[in-house]
Amino acid sequence: MEYTLRVFEDKKIHLDRMECPLVPDKLTNQQSIEQPIQSSFSPETELLPQQMSPQLALQNSDDEIDLAELWRAIWAGKFIIIAISFIFAVSSIAFALSKPDIYKASILLSPTSSEGGGGMGALAGQFGGLASLAGISLGGGTDKTALALEIIKSRAFLEKFIAKYELLVPLMASEKWNRIENKLIINNEIYDENKNKWVRKASYPKTAEPSPWQAYQRLQKLISISKGQTTSLVTINIEFYSPETAKQWLIWLVAEVNNSMRENDEKEAQASIDYLTKQLEKTQVSAMEAVFYQLIEEQTKNMMLTKVSPEYVLKTIDPAQVPETKAAPKRALIVVLGTMLGGMLSVLVVLLRHFTNNGKSTKPKRKS
Numbered sequence: 001m002e003y004t005l006r007v008f009e010d011k012k013i014h015l016d017r018m019e020c021p022l023v024p025d026k027l028t029n030q031q032s033i034e035q036p037i038q039s040s041f042s043p044e045t046e047l048l049p050q051q052m053s054p055q056l057a058l059q060n061s062d063d064e065i066d067l068a069e070l071w072r073a074i075w076a077g078k079f080i081i082i083a084i085s086f087i088f089a090v091s092s093i094a095f096a097l098s099k100p101d102i103y104k105a106s107i108l109l110s111p112t113s114s115e116g117g118g119g120m121g122a123l124a125g126q127f128g129g130l131a132s133l134a135g136i137s138l139g140g141g142t143d144k145t146a147l148a149l150e151i152i153k154s155r156a157f158l159e160k161f162i163a164k165y166e167l168l169v170p171l172m173a174s175e176k177w178n179r180i181e182n183k184l185i186i187n188n189e190i191y192d193e194n195k196n197k198w199v200r201k202a203s204y205p206k207t208a209e210p211s212p213w214q215a216y217q218r219l220q221k222l223i224s225i226s227k228g229q230t231t232s233l234v235t236i237n238i239e240f241y242s243p244e245t246a247k248q249w250l251i252w253l254v255a256e257v258n259n260s261m262r263e264n265d266e267k268e269a270q271a272s273i274d275y276l277t278k279q280l281e282k283t284q285v286s287a288m289e290a291v292f293y294q295l296i297e298e299q300t301k302n303m304m305l306t307k308v309s310p311e312y313v314l315k316t317i318d319p320a321q322v323p324e325t326k327a328a329p330k331r332a333l334i335v336v337l338g339t340m341l342g343g344m345l346s347v348l349v350v351l352l353r354h355f356t357n358n359g360k361s362t363k364p365k366r367k368s
Contacts (some may be wrong), residue, residue, distance in 0.1 A: 015349065055185055070351065077350030081343065083180065087340020089335065096331035098175035104327035105250045107235045108318035113143035148257050148313045149225055149234065155177040158219050159212045161256055171218055172210045173200075177241040223253070233317065241249035243323045250320045255310075262312040 074081070151157050162168060173191035174184040186193055190200040198209040206214075224237045236254065240246040273296055280292040306312060 039289025045231065047205055059266060073351055073354035074347060077346075077353065080350055081346040084346035084349065085342040088345075089339040092335045095338070096329060096334040099329040099331075099334075100241055101326040102239050102241065102328040103246055103323045103325075104239045105243065105246035105320050105323055106235060106237045106318075107254060107316065107320040107348050109236065109254065110317050111234070111314055111316040112234055112309070112315050126313060138349055141217050144261060144313045145234070149227070152223070152225065152236070152253065152257050155213075156218050157257070157260065158216045161253065162212070162215050162219060164256075165249075167219070167249070168210065168215055173198075176240055177243075177245075181240075182244070184245065215294050234314065239327060245318045254314055254316065258310065258312045260271055262306045265302055265312070266306040267274065269299045270308065272299045273303070325339060 018053075058177065102231060152222045162171065169186065169191055170184055175187045176185045177183070178185055188199075190198070192199050197324045198207075199206050200210075202208055210218075222239050224239075226235045226237075227233070235252060238246045238253070240249070276292050276299070280296070283289055311316045
């Protein structure tokens with residue numbers, strides 16, 4: 001029994017002696033693993049974040065806008081802001097008062113008929129084949145309202161309109177309207193009323209007297225036309241210094257376009273009747289004779305309409321009136337916008353001066 005215990009103890013001691021050398025090996029491996037980790041965290045590397053953090057904080061503070069500093073800068077330059085805003089406000093008031101009043105006269109019109117030529121469209125569908133064999137073209141009806149509106153915008157019509165009613169001087173030489181005397185004020189540097197002579201300064205190829213093209217461009221800017229999307233009603237406006245002149249020009253304009261359309265249709269109807277009469281004398285076909293008779297009847301109806309109604313194409317629904325209130329300029333809006341512009345520019349000037357001065361003061365001084 002004692003022998004067995006002793007052998008067991010000897011084996012245990014032997015095992016302990018075999019296991020003990022392994023402990024230093026484990027420690028050695030742990031030390032070898034920890035050594036590069038500890039060497040990587042050297043004192044120099046530990047100082048880098050400490051050195052970078054103030055720089056990052058300084059950079060972030062530079063990128064951020066200090067509202068308190070902006071307010072202090074604006075408050076410090078409040079007298080500059082007030083002065084510049086005041087100058088802009090006074091200038092805006094002077095500019096608004098220097099602009100003459102513009103009045104807008106309007107007239108509401110309705111087309112008398114959507115298509116011209118009466119029953120020409122029906123005749124074209126019924127006898128178009130026979131008429132084409134005889135060399136006659138039966139075109140469909142045209143939209144006379146759209147044609148009349150395009151005529152109003154045309155150069156030839158407006159030039160004739162200006163010449164007929166002698167609108168060149170008030171159109172090109174007037175500068176404002178005298179409400180008390182109810183008369184247009186003519187610019188003496190453009191037109192001499194005493195000598196009835198144009199005296200404006202113009203460089204070649206322009207002359208002292210405005211050309212028909214210049215007068216046409218001027219009048220075209222004064223006229224505006226609008227047509228209802230849901231209805232066929234047409235509104236024509238004329239803007240000018242004198243409200244009475246604007247109304248009178250508008251009445252003349254509508255009358256002239258109606259007269260122009262009526263005269264053109266009358267000439268076309270008469271020419272068609274003459275032509276159809278000659279063709280009727282030549283034809284030997286009874287069917288073609290019926291066509292010619294109906295065409296002559298239709299053109300006779302058109303000629304009768306041109307002589308009956310003075311408002312041939314555009315019929316007046318709401319006549320032109322003398323406007324009592326001006327349409328332009330918007331003086332209050334001009335003053336408000338001018339003052340706001342001056343305030344924004346003055347704030348910008350103050351901030352630029354502030355940051356420019358701060359930038360100069362923060363620059364390091366060179367050592368001599």
